[in-house]
Amino acid sequence: MLQLELSSAMFTTAAILLGCCYFFLQSRRNAKLPPCPVRPWPLVGNIFSVGEDIRAQFRAWHSQCGGLFSLYFGPTLVVVVSGYKTIKEVFVQRGAVSSDRPRMYMNEAIGMDETGIIFASGAIWKELRSTTLQILKEFGLGTNMLADKVHEEVEICVDKLAELDGEPVDLQHVARVSVSNVICNITVGKRFGHDDPRFKGTVESLMRVAESSRGATAINFLPFLKYIPGDMFKAKQIGDNMNRVKDLLVEIVSEIESTAGAKANEDREGNYVFSYRRREHEKMQAGKKTSLDYDNMIKTIVDLFSAGTETVSSTIAWCVLFIINKPSVQVKVHEEIDREIGQQRQPTMADQARLPYLGAVIKETQRLASIIPFSIMHKAAEDITIGDITIPKGTALIPNLDSVLHDPEIWGSDADTFNPERFIDKDGALIHREEFIPFSIGPRICVGEALGKIELFLFLSAMFQRFHFKAIDPLNPPTLKPNIGITAVPAIYDVICIDRFKNNHVNV
Numbered sequence: 001m002l003q004l005e006l007s008s009a010m011f012t013t014a015a016i017l018l019g020c021c022y023f024f025l026q027s028r029r030n031a032k033l034p035p036c037p038v039r040p041w042p043l044v045g046n047i048f049s050v051g052e053d054i055r056a057q058f059r060a061w062h063s064q065c066g067g068l069f070s071l072y073f074g075p076t077l078v079v080v081v082s083g084y085k086t087i088k089e090v091f092v093q094r095g096a097v098s099s100d101r102p103r104m105y106m107n108e109a110i111g112m113d114e115t116g117i118i119f120a121s122g123a124i125w126k127e128l129r130s131t132t133l134q135i136l137k138e139f140g141l142g143t144n145m146l147a148d149k150v151h152e153e154v155e156i157c158v159d160k161l162a163e164l165d166g167e168p169v170d171l172q173h174v175a176r177v178s179v180s181n182v183i184c185n186i187t188v189g190k191r192f193g194h195d196d197p198r199f200k201g202t203v204e205s206l207m208r209v210a211e212s213s214r215g216a217t218a219i220n221f222l223p224f225l226k227y228i229p230g231d232m233f234k235a236k237q238i239g240d241n242m243n244r245v246k247d248l249l250v251e252i253v254s255e256i257e258s259t260a261g262a263k264a265n266e267d268r269e270g271n272y273v274f275s276y277r278r279r280e281h282e283k284m285q286a287g288k289k290t291s292l293d294y295d296n297m298i299k300t301i302v303d304l305f306s307a308g309t310e311t312v313s314s315t316i317a318w319c320v321l322f323i324i325n326k327p328s329v330q331v332k333v334h335e336e337i338d339r340e341i342g343q344q345r346q347p348t349m350a351d352q353a354r355l356p357y358l359g360a361v362i363k364e365t366q367r368l369a370s371i372i373p374f375s376i377m378h379k380a381a382e383d384i385t386i387g388d389i390t391i392p393k394g395t396a397l398i399p400n401l402d403s404v405l406h407d408p409e410i411w412g413s414d415a416d417t418f419n420p421e422r423f424i425d426k427d428g429a430l431i432h433r434e435e436f437i438p439f440s441i442g443p444r445i446c447v448g449e450a451l452g453k454i455e456l457f458l459f460l461s462a463m464f465q466r467f468h469f470k471a472i473d474p475l476n477p478p479t480l481k482p483n484i485g486i487t488a489v490p491a492i493y494d495v496i497c498i499d500r501f502k503n504n505h506v507n508v
C-alpha cells in the first residue's frame with residue numbers, strides 16, 4: 001500500500017515537472033526574442049565575435065537589428081538596448097524589473113559577492129544606494145562640504161601643474177591622483193600626497209582594473225576561463241588590483257575606528273564612514289533589519305573609489321585633449337573666464353551660471369568621449385515585453401549609452417566631432433537636453449552624478465583660468481582614438497601647461 005502511494009506520488013511529481021518543462025519550453029518558443037546579428041558559437045556564444053572596435057560593431061548591429069539585439073555570452077542571453085526611446089522604455093519605464101545586476105567576477109575576486117552598491121541587487125542594493133545618496137546629499141547641503149573638499153584638491157592640483165613650469169606632463173595621471181583623493185577625503189576623511197607610493201600604487205590599480213574589464217566580462221559568463229594558465233583573461237590581475245584597493249581602505253578604516261582614531265573621527269564629523277556607522281547604530285538600536293554592516297561599508301567605499309576615479313579623471317583628460325585638437329575653443333573658454341572671473345580668485349560653484357560656454361565644453365566632452373559607452377550591465381528580474389518582443393527573466397542587459405550620445409538624429413550630422421556650440425542657444429545660454437545621458441538613466445543612474453558635475457566644473461574652470469594647454473607638437477596633436485575597457489579613456493598623452501598668470505594671458 002505504502003509502495004503504491006509512493007509510486008503514485010512520484011508519478012504525480014514527475015507529471016507536474018514535465019508539465020512545467022513543457023510550458024516553460026513552449027513559452028520560450030512563443031516568446032519572440034530580440035534578433036541575433038551573428039550566429040553564436042557552441043559553448044562560448046558570441047563572446048569572441050565582438051571585434052576590437054566594439055563601438056563600431058554595436059553601431060552596425062544597432063542599424064541592422066534595431067533598438068534590441070541578442071548576443072550570447074557563453075550560455076547567457078545578453079540583450080543590447082540601443083537608441084534613446086528604447087533605452088528609456090527598458091531602463092526607466094520598466095526600471096523596477098531591469099535594475100538587477102548579473103554576477104560579476106570583480107566582486108568574487110575580493111571575496112565580496114552581493115555586497116556594496118555597484119554589483120548588488122534587490123534589498124541590499126536599495127538600502128546601500130539610498131544610504132549613500134542621503135549621505136552625499138547631506139554633505140552637499142548647508143556648508144557645501146563636498147565643494148570645499150573638491151576645492152582643496154583643485155588648489156593642490158593646479159599648483160602641482162604650475163610647478164612643472166612648462167615641462168610636458170601626463171595630465172590624466174595627475175588628475176587621477178587628485179580625483180581619487182577627493183573620494184578618499186569624502187569617504188574616510190584623509191588625503192595623500194601626490195608622491196605617496198602606496199596611494200599612487202592604489203590609484204594605478206584602479207586604472208588596471210578598468211583596463212582588464214574585457215577579460216572580466218569573459219570570466220563573468222565563462223567562469224572556467226579563470227583557470228586557464230598564464231592569466232590570459234587577467235583573473236589574477238583583477239583580483240590582485242582589487243585587493244590592493246580594498247586593503248588600503250581596510251587599513252585606513254581600522255585606523256580611524258581604533259580607540260584613538262574613533263574620537264578624532266567623531267570630532268571630524270563629515271566623512272562617509274562616520275555617517276554610515278551612525279545610521280547603522282541607529283537602525284540596530286531601533287531593532288530594524290539592516291544590510292548596513294562592516295562588509296557592505298568597505299565594499300561601498302571600494303565601489304565609490306572605482307566608480308569615481310577613472311570616470312572624472314578621464315573626462316578631464318578628454319576635455320584638454322579635445323581642446324588642444326581644436327584651439328579656437330580654448331580661446332573662447334579663456335575669454336569667458338577672464339571676463340567673468342578674472343585672476344584674483346578661483347571659480348566657485350556660484351559661478352557656474354556665469355560660464356555657460358565652459359558648461360557647453362564640459363557637456364560636449366562628456367557626450368563625445370562617452371566614457372562609459374555601454375554603462376554597466378543590468379539583469380532582467382522578470383520577463384520584459386516591448387512590443388512583440390520578450391526579454392526573458394535573467395537576461396543580461398547592456399544599456400548602449402553610446403548609441404544615444406553619438407546619434408546623428410539627435411545631435412546632427414557632425415555628431416562625431418567636438419562642437420560645444422551645439423549646447424549653446426542663440427542667446428548664449430546653455431542648452432539642457434534629455435538625451436544627454438552620460439550618467440545613464442533610471443533607478444541605477446550614477447550615484448555620483450552631483451559630485452562628478454561639481455568636480456568637472458571646479459577642476460576644469462580652475463585649470464583653464466590658470467593654464468593655456470598646448471600639444472608638444474601643435475601640428476601633430478595626440479590621437480583622439482580611445483582605449484576602451486569599462487571606460488573609454490584617452491591613450492596616454494603629455495601636454496604642456498603654460499602658466500597664464502606668469503605669461504600675460506597667453507592664448508596661442
Ligand code: HEM
Binds near residue numbers: 377452
Ligand atoms: C564623469 C563622471 C561620471 C560618469 C560619466 C559616471 C557614469 C556612470 C554610469 C554610466 C553608471 C552606470 C549606471 C547604470 O548601471 O545604468 C554609473 C554608476 C555608478 N557611479 Fe558613476 N559616473 C561618474 C562619476 C561618479 C562618481 C564621482 C562617483 C562616486 C561618488 C560615482 C559612483 C557611481 C556608483 C556607486 C555607481 C553604481 C550605481 C548603482 O549601481 O546603483 N560615479 N556611473
